[in-house]
Amino acid sequence: MVLPREHRLRGRFVFDRLYQKGRRFQGTLLVLRTMAAEPGLLRPGLLRPGNPDGQPPRFAVVVSSKVSKKSVRRNQLRRLLHGQLVALARIAWSGADQWVLISLKPGSADADDGALLGECAQLLQKAGLSQ
Numbered sequence: 001m002v003l004p005r006e007h008r009l010r011g012r013f014v015f016d017r018l019y020q021k022g023r024r025f026q027g028t029l030l031v032l033r034t035m036a037a038e039p040g041l042l043r044p045g046l047l048r049p050g051n052p053d054g055q056p057p058r059f060a061v062v063v064s065s066k067v068s069k070k071s072v073r074r075n076q077l078r079r080l081l082h083g084q085l086v087a088l089a090r091i092a093w094s095g096a097d098q099w100v101l102i103s104l105k106p107g108s109a110d111a112d113d114g115a116l117l118g119e120c121a122q123l124l125q126k127a128g129l130s131q
Helices: 012-021 071-091 113-126
Strands: 023-026 030-036 058-062 098-104
Touching (some): 030 113, 071 113
Antiparallel strands (some): 023 030, 030 098
């Protein structure tokens, strides 16, 4: 599943800020970085004008070639995590105006999909973003 446009996190400055200033939560398979949204870093076309509830949460999943040399497997992992993030954003998301970056660690391609999803949910709860 692909992330809907309003939930995508894009841009070099956004990623740089998340790596520098974001809070980091580390698991055995994943690293989760989160920070309060800074809409000034986004391109003007990506913002929703006049939204009284603030901006929707935005996500990004990074799967490097160190995780798996095969692009098919990297894309499978990315889509798996995208699907869970979208489901959480619709149902049990408590982190309004947050940016979330999930990076997979080397060796996580060999892990069971259930283990990846479980650790992702655990890290999101630890960060206080889901219930």
